[in-house]
Amino acid sequence: MILIPVFETSITSKDEERFHDILEIEELNRIIRERIDKEEGFGAKLKEYLKARFKIG
Amino acid sequence: MKMQVKFLDRVFSFVSYKTEEHVAGVGSITQSGKHVLFLDFDNTSFEMVSKEMNELQKRLGLGNYIVLESSEGHFHVVFFELMSVGEITEIQYHFGMINYIANSLKRGSWILRLSKKGKKPEPVMREFMHAETFNVCSYAHWKFFSELYNISDEFTPKNLDKGTKLRMDLYTTVIE
Numbered sequence: 001m002i003l004i005p006v007f008e009t010s011i012t013s014k015d016e017e018r019f020h021d022i023l024e025i026e027e028l029n030r031i032i033r034e035r036i037d038k039e040e041g042f043g044a045k046l047k048e049y050l051k052a053r054f055k056i057g
Numbered sequence: 058m059k060m061q062v063k064f065l066d067r068v069f070s071f072v073s074y075k076t077e078e079h080v081a082g083v084g085s086i087t088q089s090g091k092h093v094l095f096l097d098f099d100n101t102s103f104e105m106v107s108k109e110m111n112e113l114q115k116r117l118g119l120g121n122y123i124v125l126e127s128s129e130g131h132f133h134v135v136f137f138e139l140m141s142v143g144e145i146t147e148i149q150y151h152f153g154m155i156n157y158i159a160n161s162l163k164r165g166s167w168i169l170r171l172s173k174k175g176k177k178p179e180p181v182m183r184e185f186m187h188a189e190t191f192n193v194c195s196y197a198h199w200k201f202f203s204e205l206y207n208i209s210d211e212f213t214p215k216n217l218d219k220g221t222k223l224r225m226d227l228y229t230t231v232i233e
Contacts, residue, residue: 043172047081
């Protein structure tokens with residue numbers, strides 16, 4: 001068995017990315033009503049919407 | 058996960074990589090600066106949460122609440138009254154939600170997850186409990202959750218604030 005030493009500074013977790021936005025309730029309810037895929041639901045739709053808003057790939 | 062092994066007076070570390078994904082959630086904060094009450098219960102049963110929330114509603118004279126199941130044995134609760142940070146932390150402290158308090162104070166709002174997280178599905182509503190109240194409630198939170206979970210307008214709280222905006226969060230989380 002080959003043991004590979006990994007020293008303390010070599011790997012660290014990526015910093016948490018956090019974004020928030022203040023949205024109008026009418027806009028949110030429009031997204032809710034636009035749910036197409038019932039299996040994915042609103043959360044997936046919201047995530048997609050926010051990722052586009054924050055230009056996350 | 059990191060594991061360390063001591064061998065021939067040397068310490069070797071093994072690191073397993075975790076994947077990260079984006080998660081979307083809704084914030085408790087309202088335009089007035091007050092918050093609605095979010096509670097986060099882990100490793101418990103629906104019956105226990107339901108009983109505790111019913112008692113809390115009666116004891117504090119609170120109005121409507123919903124119980125969401127976020128994954129097996131994990132529940133979120135939303136009350137729609139506007140409360141101060143002090144009032145909220147007192148209730149959460151009573152239920153032992155120390156980590157939820159600490160993380161949320163740092164972020165300026167309590168957040169409830171709405172999208173999937175790894176194998177955990179989107180939260181589903183398990184219970185809606187109606188009670189009449191004249192406490193001021195958040196219009197934006199009520200409109201949002203009642204639309205999302207198809208709660209009838211007949212249960213709309215009598216005394217709603219004028220806020221129409223909600224904070225939506227997008228954050229990375231580590232999937233084990």
